[in-house]
Amino acid sequence: MDEEITIIDTNTRNEKLKNFFINNKKNLLIGTSILLILIIGYFSYDAFKKKEKFNLAKKFNLTTINFKPEEPENTVKNLINIVKENDVTYSPLALYFLIDNNLVKDLEEINVLFDELISKTNLEKEIKNLNIYKKGLFNSNFVSENELLKILNPIINSESIWKSHSLYLVAEYFYSKGEKQKAKEFFNQILALPQANNEIKLASKKRLNRDLSE
Structure with a gap:
């Protein structure tokens, strides 16, 4: 008797489960499709960001390796563009290279680039503070x-x-x-x-x- 009840309960559950999938087939398909799109989108975006990072690293390395003090124009242009990419790694490095090699003479332009890092780049808290300190250090010989x-x-x-x-x-x-x-x-x-x-x-x-x- 107990075995018969168990079989009936199992069949009932299976029938309910089958009816649930039949009745909600459209919603399940939509939900599955959305989930797949989100997963594909996430990995595509991640791959895009990695490629973007790789290209930025390549641009920074080539720019600094090919730097010629007597012909600084392209170096300055490329490094300023890298700063404005707001990358947490290469934007600060680009600005430091500009400052260390005295490639930008305009004090206001350097401060604009510092503000690009401090205000618009998603730096960790203490890295942001480091750049505030560096901005102060850079300005200390010129400002009140x-x-x-x-x-x-x-x-x-x-x-x-x-x-x-x-x-x-x-x-x-x-x-x-x-x-x-x-x-x-x-x-x-x-x-x-x-x-x-x-x-x-x-x-x-x-x-x-x-x-x-x-």
């Missing part, structure tokens, strides 16, 4: 104290690993201007930081003891 602080404040007002570097840059900026009291305040902020870079902290102590101890 208010402009320098405006650039660096996002780091100075955070807990970034680049905070002590930024404070040191501002402290040295004031020291170079002969504003010793302001410099001293920023050096002391570094010493008060629990997570300050050890080399930065040591350099700050030396500056305070040697030049600002009065």
